[in-house]
Amino acid sequence: MDSIGVLMTCPMFGYLEKELEKRFKLLKPWHHSSFPEFLKSNSNSIRAVVGNTTIGADAEMINSLPKLEIVASYSVGLDKIDLRKCKEKGIRVTNTPDVLTDDVADLAIGLALAVFRRICECDRFVKNGMWKQNDYPLSTKFSGKVVGIIGLGRIGSAIAKRAEAFGCPVSYHSRSKKADTRYKYYPDILDLAANCQILIVSCSLTEETRHIVNREVIDALGPTGILINIGRGPHIDEPELVSALLDGRLGGAGLDVFENEPEVPEQLFGLENVVLVPHIGSDTVETSMAMADLVIKNLEAHFLNKPLLTPVI
Numbered sequence: 001m002d003s004i005g006v007l008m009t010c011p012m013f014g015y016l017e018k019e020l021e022k023r024f025k026l027l028k029p030w031h032h033s034s035f036p037e038f039l040k041s042n043s044n045s046i047r048a049v050v051g052n053t054t055i056g057a058d059a060e061m062i063n064s065l066p067k068l069e070i071v072a073s074y075s076v077g078l079d080k081i082d083l084r085k086c087k088e089k090g091i092r093v094t095n096t097p098d099v100l101t102d103d104v105a106d107l108a109i110g111l112a113l114a115v116f117r118r119i120c121e122c123d124r125f126v127k128n129g130m131w132k133q134n135d136y137p138l139s140t141k142f143s144g145k146v147v148g149i150i151g152l153g154r155i156g157s158a159i160a161k162r163a164e165a166f167g168c169p170v171s172y173h174s175r176s177k178k179a180d181t182r183y184k185y186y187p188d189i190l191d192l193a194a195n196c197q198i199l200i201v202s203c204s205l206t207e208e209t210r211h212i213v214n215r216e217v218i219d220a221l222g223p224t225g226i227l228i229n230i231g232r233g234p235h236i237d238e239p240e241l242v243s244a245l246l247d248g249r250l251g252g253a254g255l256d257v258f259e260n261e262p263e264v265p266e267q268l269f270g271l272e273n274v275v276l277v278p279h280i281g282s283d284t285v286e287t288s289m290a291m292a293d294l295v296i297k298n299l300e301a302h303f304l305n306k307p308l309l310t311p312v313i
């Protein structure tokens with residue numbers, strides 16, 4: 001397989017890069033000054049693309065690669081891949097579900113705990129020597145708060161399970177009611193937001209879910225509500241979120257993802273009720289290795305004409 005051209009769209013986990021290099025002819029455009037020129041000069045040798053949450057495979061890239069057979073994403077999210085174009089051209093697509101579920105669900109709960117209990121602020125308080133002058137003010141209890149989840153898929157269900165362990169009643173909103181769950185279903189997201197204290201975004205990003213959390217939803221959650229986003233930045237109308245936090249119309253937020261990563265609205269930096277992390281939901285050594293192995297196994301299966309492990313298309 002070492003003559004098969006595999007394009008890695010941008011720098012990723014070193015282990016993935018090394019393992020791909022052992023098996024395929026790995027093409028790394030970031031060492032070249034122009035991405036389009038690089039694609040043009042390698043267009044006839046690229047049979048696979050490995051993308052991620054930063055650069056996937058858009059229509060322009062797909063159209064410029066006539067020999068492309070498969071896009072293997074080093075991510076569970078597929079929003080950076082033009083799935084319609086792939087389907088139209090018969091290009092296979094794989095992602096990395098399941099292996100990252102625990103990490104992302106852990107982070108959702110971690111962000112909620114950090115916001116309610118002001119863990120990051122407390123850390124700064126101690127490290128800045130302020131404890132010697134004062135006790136830290138009281139924070140807010142997390143256990144038992146009503147959790148509302150947008151999207152009860154693999155990750156949403158894992159968050160629900162964790163929330164239950166904290167004694168939190170769980171409810172959810174999704175396109176349709178799930179048959180196999182006892183959690184309360186809200187067909188209208190505004191009702192979910194009005195009836196929970198922690199709203200967690202955990203659905204995939206599609207045209208329907210873009211800005212699913214808008215001003216109305218934020219206002220329904222209200223000044224004692226906390227918004228957690230471990231989905232994608234564009235799920236939330238970010239300027240509306242910032243103004244709600246600045247005006248005190250929302251109680252707080254824990255955010256792993258942003259509309260224009262790595263740009264983050266600087267107005268949030270000084271807010272003690274906001275915890276910001278740099279899109280690290282699945283970024284543990286263990287999970288990154290499992291994701292990388294899955295990308296490689298999918299590519300190997302494809303080029304050996306075997307069934308894909310985690311096919312999307």
Ligand SMILES: O=CC(=O)O
Pocket residue numbers: 053074075076077078100281282
């Ligand atoms: O955001 C992370 C992923 O989609 O894997």
